Amino acid sequence: MERVPIAGVGMTKFGKQGQRTSRELFGEAAGKAFEDAGLSPDDVDEVFFGNFMGELAEQQGHSGPLAADAAGVTAPATRIESACASSGAAVRHGVNRIRNGDVDVVLVGGAERMTNLSTAEGTAGLAAAADALWEIKSGITFPGAYSLMANRYFHEHGGSREDLAEIAVKNHEHAVENELAQFQRAITVEDVVEAPTVCSPFGLYDCSPMSDGGSAALLVSEEFAEDHGLGPEVAITGTGQNGDRLALQDRVSMTRTPAAERAAEQAYEDAGIGPDDIDVAEVHDCFTIAEALALEALGLYEEGEAIHAATNGETSAGGELPVNLSGGLKAKGHPVGATGGAQISELTKILRGDHVNSDAVSDAEVGITHNAGGTVASCVVNVLEVIA
């Protein structure tokens, strides 16, 4: 279907800034996006804002109009909550809104404030993305749920503790020069393997951190871009979303993520491309195993093979298909509601050539984002292409 140019993007630095509210974080990200696009808040026709745990972290729901207000915008504004896929979904709904043909500029993105909570409070808050009746009641948290998936993956397909570690090492390496990333430092496989255990097989470095941050993108119609001489270099050409049973116990498989498979299929069809066309990817590596599951669901690797991708150097900056050049959730940080929008912000810059890691994929024409909620009970996939 119709491609939707990305006129501008912006994100805050991700990291510990728990004294700042979500609205403030989104306001900063939106301000950067306006500057990047050369547009003003008055140009915006609609806002989709992703936020997950505002009620728990800030006593704040109803954050659509609040986010719009922080960005200086008066327009229809809706808060989208799809757990960790909240702002990926916001982006998709913004794309569809532009495609309606009656609006020209949509501000999308998200924000999350998390580090004002204790780790226990934050972990309990995140658990609201799982099935309260079955999973939360049995005491499972997300490190636990994903470790079940990792162990089952090992059982079915092989792969090693070190293979997981290589994913974290790669993503930390990518973040070293990225000033917006939470962790700008390299780590070794030894660091990962010897780190304190969170939930076997995961140690501390297999888990994305608690983070605060905001992200934003300005989506425009092609007509508007042309009329205003914006010259956007990248557009969203395909978008997909799908869901699954919320509880891991209700799934057909512990090692496949059909919500992501269906979202990817939809996005590829929408863009008129296939997995072979992808040059670069930003995927939802909330835990190391999640990156492998994502690459398989996107059809970039066969089932059971993505676990070796980082070990083989295929997904690093120098590899055939660089994955998470931003540092991913692991090293860039994971302020839940901002993550999907941040993938768009970073991938847009990577494709435009103005990201610190753009050189790793200087000929890249097509990129993909994969943003998952819960144990991939929801997933949004967006395809981005260079158009200028």
Place this chain on the structure above:
Amino acid sequence: MERVPIAGVGMTKFGKQGQRTSRELFGEAAGKAFEDAGLSPDDVDEVFFGNFMGELAEQQGHSGPLAADAAGVTAPATRIESACASSGAAVRHGVNRIRNGDVDVVLVGGAERMTNLSTAEGTAGLAAAADALWEIKSGITFPGAYSLMANRYFHEHGGSREDLAEIAVKNHEHAVENELAQFQRAITVEDVVEAPTVCSPFGLYDCSPMSDGGSAALLVSEEFAEDHGLGPEVAITGTGQNGDRLALQDRVSMTRTPAAERAAEQAYEDAGIGPDDIDVAEVHDCFTIAEALALEALGLYEEGEAIHAATNGETSAGGELPVNLSGGLKAKGHPVGATGGAQISELTKILRGDHVNSDAVSDAEVGITHNAGGTVASCVVNVLEVIA
């Protein structure tokens, strides 16, 4: 723009059923909508689910896929949170999704579980729809905020305690025969005026209750309706949404609701009609004063005049412009996330002629819904028209 037929609607009884989860409530409502439409879950291409306080009441976020699952649907599913306007917004996004042209059936609606909480917990939860930094910190709750608006309205425009009471009396009267309503009993002006004070000028009967319930509607493309011989009698022909500063203190006026005015303007323009065309309305009477504010924002009454509408009998079943024939939030109940969808469900039946109060408007061709979040910091307006 393109009209979007309503193939089927359904809602649970509203009231105290706090032992039931939101997912269960939505599943029941969706089941009724499928039966009403003659469609099955497999027909659904996308889901928009409104829910406000799931995190606080049920430890449950990420409820889009959960709601889809409860309805038996595997499809993209997004939870929309816009405080008390959550499912009104879900309906609007569903309408826009159909208008994209690439999907044919969208399930919209919402659910809320509230009465499992104590009144204090519920009131604190509802306060998350206000500005946490300014309003919640200063101790204001929604009865307090709306009472400020009511007192200012009296100061600017006149109107009396009894005029407010007449609004509650009318809506209770409308609910007497409505088996889905929480309060099926008539009250008198004396009952309202002599009820315990909640926050002056409001007594107990000026306030909508805590309720549990679910609502659903199946929106379809005209093509799909025709191809499947559905023969829907009512369609959404116009939709609008807008926002405002969240905190009452930041508004231009305490007695006007510009978010609703802008949403109405957008919906009227979209439908190609004006206020004079409206035969019947379902508006957001979370407190008695809110009904008057709604009627003025919709352009159905001049500023300062809607306060007398119920007193004059103009908005009752026998009046010129019946308002809240369902019983409204006041008497039908107000399970927050379900309310906007319930307005669609009830108004569709009223217009089709199969609602217990349809006889009051037997010639009605055009209806309007007004669903507000917070102190109308967000508002969604939908126009429904008889098409067969």
